[in-house]
Amino acid sequence: MASDANGIPELDQDKYDADEQVKIICLGDSAVGKSKLMERFLIDGYRPQQLSTYALTLYKYNTTIDRKAVLVDFWDTAGQERFQSMHPSYYHKAHACIMVFDVQRKITYKNLTNWYTELREYRPEIPCVVVANKIDADMKVTQRNFNFAKKQGLPLYFVSAADGTNVVKMFKETIKMAMSYKQNSSDFMDEVMRELENFELEQNKDLSLQTAQEGLKPESPESV
């Protein structure tokens, strides 16, 4: 869907078809700590002040998996106080999803259902991890049962962007899942998209062939 890019090369999503590029999206309500988790992982830093993400931030991360260089794009957008649908291009071609809630705010846990339902509308089979953030505020929460993850069969990580607990582990495992999905995917939606793209290509080819042939035809006397 190159047209989504509006001329901005960073947003051209065709690049995610290349073997060594993966796209990982982040979902969750506002202020659960999505951006702070990215910062903790990518710059090993944490500034407590909150600046809600404006529109979209792309974080780039270079790594090596099985001796192959891999470029990971993390997509981070503003969550909302109340759940609202994301633009479909946010989900487009994503290879994994990090879904975050704040252990201090029950509503953000409840809203996982909405985020997850929407995710599955667009990406039925990509790996998804559930992240319980801010455990530094109360370590006892790690004893609690958060059944949503178990019910959906998703891995659950207890993390803290503030002190770094489990952050690297969660990100590294998610990247591995994204790569493995990418290499082995038989995702139905991916197949459909590929078929559609091929179909469009074929049609364009036929059309240009036809145009070329028409151009070769000798002009009829009427058309002169």
Ligand SMILES: Nc1nc2c(ncn2[C@@H]2O[C@H](COP(=O)(O)OP(=O)(O)OP(=O)(O)O)[C@@H](O)[C@H]2O)c(=O)[nH]1
């Ligand atoms: N105690 C504690 N506070 C945290 C942690 N992670 C984030 N916060 C705080 O939570 C607030 C929101 O963090 P952000 O990372 O901006 O949240 P966000 O999910 O990106 O929010 P939006 O961009 O609005 O969707 C900030 O004030 C952070 O300091 C954490 O692990 N522990």
Ligand SMILES: [Mg+2]
């Ligand atoms: Mg943010």
